[in-house]
Amino acid sequence: MYLKTLGENAVNAKYTIGLLSEEKRNDVLLKVADALLKNTDYLIAQNKIDYDKGVSENMKASLLDRLMIDEKRIEGIAEGIRQVASLEDPLNRVLSEKTLANGMHITKISVPLGVIGIIYESRPNVTALTFKSGNVCILKGGSDAINSNMAITKVIRDVLKEENVDENAVQLIEKTDRETAGEFMKLNEYVDVLIPRGSAGLIKAVVNNSTIPVIETGSGNCHVYVDKDADIDMAVNIIFNAKTQRIGVCNACESLVVHKDIREALLPKLAAKLKEKDVEIRGDKDTKEIIDCVDATEEDFGKEYLDYIISVKTVSSVEEAIAHINKYNTSHSDCIVTNDKEAADKFLKGVDSACVYHNVSTRFTDGFEFGLGAEIGISTQKLHARGPMGLNELTSYKYTITGNGQVRG
Amino acid sequence: MYLKTLGENAVNAKYTIGLLSEEKRNDVLLKVADALLKNTDYLIAQNKIDYDKGVSENMKASLLDRLMIDEKRIEGIAEGIRQVASLEDPLNRVLSEKTLANGMHITKISVPLGVIGIIYESRPNVTALTFKSGNVCILKGGSDAINSNMAITKVIRDVLKEENVDENAVQLIEKTDRETAGEFMKLNEYVDVLIPRGSAGLIKAVVNNSTIPVIETGSGNCHVYVDKDADIDMAVNIIFNAKTQRIGVCNACESLVVHKDIREALLPKLAAKLKEKDVEIRGDKDTKEIIDCVDATEEDFGKEYLDYIISVKTVSSVEEAIAHINKYNTSHSDCIVTNDKEAADKFLKGVDSACVYHNVSTRFTDGFEFGLGAEIGISTQKLHARGPMGLNELTSYKYTITGNGQVRG
Numbered sequence: 001m002y003l004k005t006l007g008e009n010a011v012n013a014k015y016t017i018g019l020l021s022e023e024k025r026n027d028v029l030l031k032v033a034d035a036l037l038k039n040t041d042y043l044i045a046q047n048k049i050d051y052d053k054g055v056s057e058n059m060k061a062s063l064l065d066r067l068m069i070d071e072k073r074i075e076g077i078a079e080g081i082r083q084v085a086s087l088e089d090p091l092n093r094v095l096s097e098k099t100l101a102n103g104m105h106i107t108k109i110s111v112p113l114g115v116i117g118i119i120y121e122s123r124p125n126v127t128a129l130t131f132k133s134g135n136v137c138i139l140k141g142g143s144d145a146i147n148s149n150m151a152i153t154k155v156i157r158d159v160l161k162e163e164n165v166d167e168n169a170v171q172l173i174e175k176t177d178r179e180t181a182g183e184f185m186k187l188n189e190y191v192d193v194l195i196p197r198g199s200a201g202l203i204k205a206v207v208n209n210s211t212i213p214v215i216e217t218g219s220g221n222c223h224v225y226v227d228k229d230a231d232i233d234m235a236v237n238i239i240f241n242a243k244t245q246r247i248g249v250c251n252a253c254e255s256l257v258v259h260k261d262i263r264e265a266l267l268p269k270l271a272a273k274l275k276e277k278d279v280e281i282r283g284d285k286d287t288k289e290i291i292d293c294v295d296a297t298e299e300d301f302g303k304e305y306l307d308y309i310i311s312v313k314t315v316s317s318v319e320e321a322i323a324h325i326n327k328y329n330t331s332h333s334d335c336i337v338t339n340d341k342e343a344a345d346k347f348l349k350g351v352d353s354a355c356v357y358h359n360v361s362t363r364f365t366d367g368f369e370f371g372l373g374a375e376i377g378i379s380t381q382k383l384h385a386r387g388p389m390g391l392n393e394l395t396s397y398k399y400t401i402t403g404n405g406q407v408r409g
Numbered sequence: 410m411y412l413k414t415l416g417e418n419a420v421n422a423k424y425t426i427g428l429l430s431e432e433k434r435n436d437v438l439l440k441v442a443d444a445l446l447k448n449t450d451y452l453i454a455q456n457k458i459d460y461d462k463g464v465s466e467n468m469k470a471s472l473l474d475r476l477m478i479d480e481k482r483i484e485g486i487a488e489g490i491r492q493v494a495s496l497e498d499p500l501n502r503v504l505s506e507k508t509l510a511n512g513m514h515i516t517k518i519s520v521p522l523g524v525i526g527i528i529y530e531s532r533p534n535v536t537a538l539t540f541k542s543g544n545v546c547i548l549k550g551g552s553d554a555i556n557s558n559m560a561i562t563k564v565i566r567d568v569l570k571e572e573n574v575d576e577n578a579v580q581l582i583e584k585t586d587r588e589t590a591g592e593f594m595k596l597n598e599y600v601d602v603l604i605p606r607g608s609a610g611l612i613k614a615v616v617n618n619s620t621i622p623v624i625e626t627g628s629g630n631c632h633v634y635v636d637k638d639a640d641i642d643m644a645v646n647i648i649f650n651a652k653t654q655r656i657g658v659c660n661a662c663e664s665l666v667v668h669k670d671i672r673e674a675l676l677p678k679l680a681a682k683l684k685e686k687d688v689e690i691r692g693d694k695d696t697k698e699i700i701d702c703v704d705a706t707e708e709d710f711g712k713e714y715l716d717y718i719i720s721v722k723t724v725s726s727v728e729e730a731i732a733h734i735n736k737y738n739t740s741h742s743d744c745i746v747t748n749d750k751e752a753a754d755k756f757l758k759g760v761d762s763a764c765v766y767h768n769v770s771t772r773f774t775d776g777f778e779f780g781l782g783a784e785i786g787i788s789t790q791k792l793h794a795r796g797p798m799g800l801n802e803l804t805s806y807k808y809t810i811t812g813n814g815q816v817r818g
Contacts, residue, residue, distance in 0.1 A: 015731075015732075111761075114761065114791055192790075192791045192792075207597070211617050213791075215792070237814060241816035242816075344811070349428060352520075355807070355808045357810045363816070369509075370808075371507065382601045396792070398795060399795075401769050402766075402768065403766075405646060406770060407646055407651075408654055408772035408778070
């Protein structure tokens with residue numbers, strides 16, 4: 001009943017939010033940014049309730065850090081919202097247009113997805129993207145951050161109300177129990193799309209339990225393959241960057257694939273470089289012949305470590321590399337380092353991932369880096385959107401057809 | 410275990426099928442068309458087993474007719490396949506391209522979805538579309554048509570084998586029990602997308618039980634709204650066409666919405682015209698004041714009759730019409746008949762459907778009519794594709810990024 005009311009509110013709101021002018025949507029976003037800054041004390045006080053509870057329950061330091069809101073972070077959130085306001089409008093783009101022989105004119109035009117459900121483990125920084133794209137959102141956060149989420153949502157909804165915009169454009173599910181989450185995932189009557197953001201476990205649970213269409217994001221077992229004709233320094237540089245520049249992200253390199261003919265030239269140099277950051281190498285038999293390392297098991301090749309660990313598999317050809325990567329990757333981002341144009345073409349075509357790189361670090365898979373301006377996540381599925389998802393990926397389209405009485409014969 | 414093997418076969422096939430040249434894919438399709446014609450006797454004999462079983466089990470005449478294969482229908486199937494071969498290639502289209510400041514070049518290029526599961530109640534006429542778009546398919550038909558489906562699949566697979574193409578590009582699930590269907594819908598490890606084709610009940614069951622992303626197609630409760638400033642003859646003509654030209658299709662009009670100010674001028678003329686086809690009218694109170702008709706209940710407004718029945722609701726404004734339609738439609742196709750440009754704009758923007766018409770019959774929502782060349786179905790969801798789905802809608806995309814050693818700072 002509780003969720004049904006939220007669902008009905010959202011559906012009612014979607015018909016007006018999608019029709020707001022670009023100016024109005026941007027204006028509201030700027031006012032939300034101002035209001036968050038103005039309410040800094042309130043937000044920090046509410047966040048402190050969650051934070052203190054986390055401390056008393058021995059929450060991990062990294063999670064506590066993610067939970068914490070201070071003045072600087074609120075400034076960061078406000079700045080992010082202002083930036084979204086400045087991006088190009090994803091709505092009302094004419095995607096194609098034609099007049100048929102019978103005089104009917106068909107226009108394909110971008111429209112909001114409608115009601116987007118967002119299930120997230122950390123803070124709601126995506127509301128600006130859903131609002132900018134004319135969508136209505138229903139947010140479901142965890143119990144750990146409930147007071148912070150309620151406070152942020154309250155500030156946003158107060159602005160919407162003041163601006164005469166349906167405040168149900170942004171709703172938070174205030175019940176944090178498991179049953180409510182389960183019911184939310186079956187709210188097909190009201191919710192058009194569900195986007196889970198967070199751990200691989202959270203995303204898998206949503207995929208397995210939701211009857212609403214889900215956009216799967218996040219999980220990344222990314223590979224760098226060094227071909228036999230590669231520039232060794234470039235390879236070492238790319239692998240070091242992809243593995244260690246930031247270990248906890250989905251586009252970090254987790255597994256290395258090396259052509260047998262280059263392993264002697266590459267592996268000792270690479271091992272020395274990775275030692276700078278104390279990266280643990282887990283290699284197969286042919287790797288161990290060249291460098292000291294831990295034994296890699298079958299399980300290692302399929303693992304997203306998110307840690308200072310990398311697995312190494314040796315192969316005899318680019319074809320074998322492609323087959324290995326297609327078997328173990330998560331279809332996120334994979335890279336070939338080679339000077340051989342033909343091998344690169346095979347790899348770019350053959351590896352079935354959202355982003356396939358040639359002589360570039362996998363760390364570039366990112367909405368900002370790709371020039372989308374912002375991102376709501378990185379899709380690892382094939383339907384709708386693949387790779388970094390920006391504002392355009394939060395839209396659907398409709399056909400409008402105009403004529404003068406055409407009927408079908 | 411049986412499905413796991415089919416899944417593994419499909420995944421192995423997808424890496425080669427997606428890389429076949431356009432010429433090869435078209436050539437194979439033309440050979441499949443020839444082979445179906447050559448095997449006419451065999452196909453008819455196998456179909457007769459299903460047909461006779463249907464007769465002995467008192468299958469409905471309309472279903473028997475749909476099940477039956479004769480020489481003419483095989484010619485039609487072959488002709489359809491030839492037509493698909495002649496369509497533009499949906500693969501390897503460069504969707505966008507740019508070079509970033511750091512020299513990285515990003516290309517967004519269309520690729521197959523991968524493994525498409527198709528659950529269908531009637532015959533497999535979609536295999537040509539999936540193959541043309543570089544996809545691998547796993548087909549699941551009903552027990553009623555199992556011998557026909559096995560025969561058609563055999564003919565196709567024999568051609569693939571002869572042409573040195575992985576025959577697992579097309580596989581049929583030969584077990585027709587319910588449990589196998591249930592397991593198939595959870596084959597996420599192997600299947601990228603599931604497309605159910607058939608009754609509203611079948612589609613709903615798949616949406617509720619599948620953990621694989623589903624493309625929802627088909628169900629259509631389409632409306633025609635006649636505004637107060639409409640051309641009466643045009644309105645009667647469009648409604649008559651949309652309601653009666655073919656009653657069993659998803660783009661047929663099921664419900665009429667009429668502005669109160671025009672009901673006296675419209676309804677008697679319309680009732681007289683609909684009488685030609687013995688259409689039953691179910692109207693609200695304000696309709697009954699003008700013409701003789703059956704009482705419309707709340708349930709009528711949400712119903713896809715697929716029959717010679719139409720419901721009529723009267724409203725006082727275009728806004729009320731939009732709200733009524735958004736409440737009861739299936740987001741498929743809806744039409745406004747009006748000479749008032751402003752009302753038309755409101756309707757085209759405000760009605761949340763895949764196809765919204767102004768002064769055109771809803772019957773045009775169709776891949777062939779829209780110039781897509783063919784269609785695999787009409788999507789009524791917001792993700793991925795909306796409205797008629799042709800070859801392009803059977804593709805995803807990938808980003809390929811090339812550079813000379815770029816790393817992220």
